[in-house]
Amino acid sequence: MSTSADDYDKLTKEERVARDKADREREAQEQAALPYRWKQQLEEVDIVVPVPAGTRGKDLNVVLGRKKLSVGLKGKEPIMSGELCQEIKVEESTWTLEDRKEVHIHLEKINKQQWWANVLTHHPKIDTTKIEPENSKLSDLDGETRGMVEKMMFDNQQKQMGKPTSDELKKMEAIKKFQAAHPELDFSQAKIS
Known part of the structure; x- marks a missing residue:
């Protein structure tokens, strides 16, 4: 970005929209100039590298390292070729040659909670x-996370x-049980909130 976050905060809503649009256009041009296309999710990065039509797997030299990637x-x-911006799980990352014209690379991120700003550091x-992540379904989540999200959704609906x-x-259920277990106590003046 050309200015700091403080400068951005001082802009009017219209100026922010214009700045964001200009930044997105600049980013799109920069990304289009790369010799590959890429997309990501929090857990993974997928890269497509065009190669000459008719390329065979044995013609390729692909190196996947913990912090290194080279395709040619x-x-x-x-x-x-260069240093990856973040580390990957080499044993879970793969590459394939599709239709003898594109190398498809799948990288598994080690840090699955961080978006990548680029593939190679340079x-x-x-x-x-x-980044606006794709909507995930509750069924995609692990049990603990799913339970937490369902509780938050229920609480939000109730509110x-x-x-x-x-x-x-x-709390109300616990108080009812306590009152039932102790009928000798007078709760008529108790303030329960």
Whole structure:
């Protein structure tokens, strides 16, 4: 970006929209000039590297390292080569040759909670704060995370209807059980919230 975050905060809404649009156009041009296309999700990065039509697997020289990537034809300058911006799980990362004209590379991120600003450190960066992830389905989540999200959704629905949240319902249930277990106590003047 050409200015700091403080300068951005001082812009009007219209100026921010114009700045964001200009930044997206600049990023798109920079990314289009790369010798590959790439996309990512939090867990992985997928790269497509065009190669001459008719290329065979044995013609390729592909190196996947923990922090290194190189793709090219044997005996020629690599199409792309350099240090990855983040580390990958080499044993879970793969490459394939598709239709003898594209190398498809799948990289498994080690840090699955971080967006990559670029693939190779010397290539132009994208603004990761502007990434809009695809919507995931509850069924995609692990059990613990899914339970947490479902609880948050339930609590949000309850609040919107003016009803008690799951935590408030648990407290009310605990108080009812306590009152039932201790009928000798007078709760008529108790303030329970």
